[in-house]
Amino acid sequence: MTDSEQPPDNPKSQEDPLFPEQSAAEPNFVTVAKVGEIPEGEGRAYPVGKRMVAVFFSEGKYFAIDDFCPHQGASLAEGYIDSASCSVACPWHHWRFSIDNGAWLDNPKIAVDKFEVRAMGENIQVAEPKE
Ligand code: FES
Numbered sequence: 001m002t003d004s005e006q007p008p009d010n011p012k013s014q015e016d017p018l019f020p021e022q023s024a025a026e027p028n029f030v031t032v033a034k035v036g037e038i039p040e041g042e043g044r045a046y047p048v049g050k051r052m053v054a055v056f057f058s059e060g061k062y063f064a065i066d067d068f069c070p071h072q073g074a075s076l077a078e079g080y081i082d083s084a085s086c087s088v089a090c091p092w093h094h095w096r097f098s099i100d101n102g103a104w105l106d107n108p109k110i111a112v113d114k115f116e117v118r119a120m121g122e123n124i125q126v127a128e129p130k131e
Contacts (some may be wrong), residue, residue: 028127062124065114092100
């Protein structure tokens, strides 16, 4: 076997042209808080990469969306969660956004970014946004 025939060191880092989504690299997860630091039914804002991300804990699950309200820039993490509609109402003028997918409930064509979030052991981690 010559050098050119060596298998790649990390086969997952090689993109499969037939199934690019399956072979995409795992996002870089950043620890933002410890499990238990966000009370049930509330949110907190954390810097992740160059963004501020609002992380919510509702009905025992974590959600993460852009913290910046597209209306006038309030922190959505300081808004009011409605667990029935899985949404947060902005603290300034009450625009409501899905905490599950970021959609503005009054016009779902408009949405703030949503981010992957997970609990790993005692850490809450958010996938670093791609620039
Ligand atoms: S700043 Fe969020 S609704 Fe106005």
